[in-house]
Amino acid sequence: MTINMKNWTGKDIPIARSRGGKISVYNYEDNLIIPSRSVWPHPDIIKKLYRSNHDKDFDKTSLEALSVKLGFYCDLQSLRSEDAITWSIFGTLLYFSKHQQVQFVNSLLEIIDEKPTVQDCQIQLWTRIAHPDTLVSGGPELDFQVIGDNIVILGECKWTAKVAEKQGKQKNKNQLQLRTEYLEKYGKRIFPNINRQLVLIVGLTKPQNSVCPNITWEEACNNTQHPLKQEISRYYHWKKEFGQ
Secondary structure, X not given: OOEEEEXXXXXXXXXXXXXXXXXXXXXXXXXOOOOXXXXXXXXXXXXXXXXXXXXXXXXXXXXXXXXXXXXOOOHHHEOOOHHHHHHHHOHHHHHOOHHHHHHHHHHHHHHOOOOOXXXXXXXEXXXXXXXXXXXXXXXXXXXXXXXXXXXXXXXXXXXOOOOOOOEOOOOOEOHHHHHHHHXXXXXXXHOOOOOEEEEEEEEOOOOOOOOOOEEEHHHHHOOOOOOOHHHHHHHHHHHHHHOO
């Protein structure tokens, strides 16, 4: 029997529960904010349409239902997906003007007590950089990056997951160390005209004793400078209620 719930828009959508009781939607699009009149799917979303390692968490009937849309189950269907909220907050900006993107970036900088002086920027999701230990391709994946005229931000987003440990060539670093080392070793060479370079953490709560600046999803979603401020506020509260 199909189970329904209302998503963040109030629309009734079919869902399935994993053996552990976690909610996933039949259609990954019901778990995202998609700006109106947009060319869809965005190229950054295509990067995330692959088979999940968590498909074994569902019984056969549920997995078959979850696989109808794409032919497989993907992580964007899970309400616990950090990629889903990363897209909905940062990815949706790509459909708006450069001025609106700059306004949002500057408002984030104010939250972390940085000077909001960005006048131009480029935003991209889920890009891999060279590995700082080996310089080979396919290194750490940036959840988002902002390349501004006077700042570089490498974003690391978390929902329920913790910062991954045992990273790097010797398995003695964490995710944040790898990104920070990349900027320390090569940031000045790659961005010679930009003095401020930072790794920014976005999470449900503020991490203790973090050396990196951080904001919460609530702070990001209460940001009045986002062009979809009403939508992301509703989306955040829905996800927080049902996606933990």
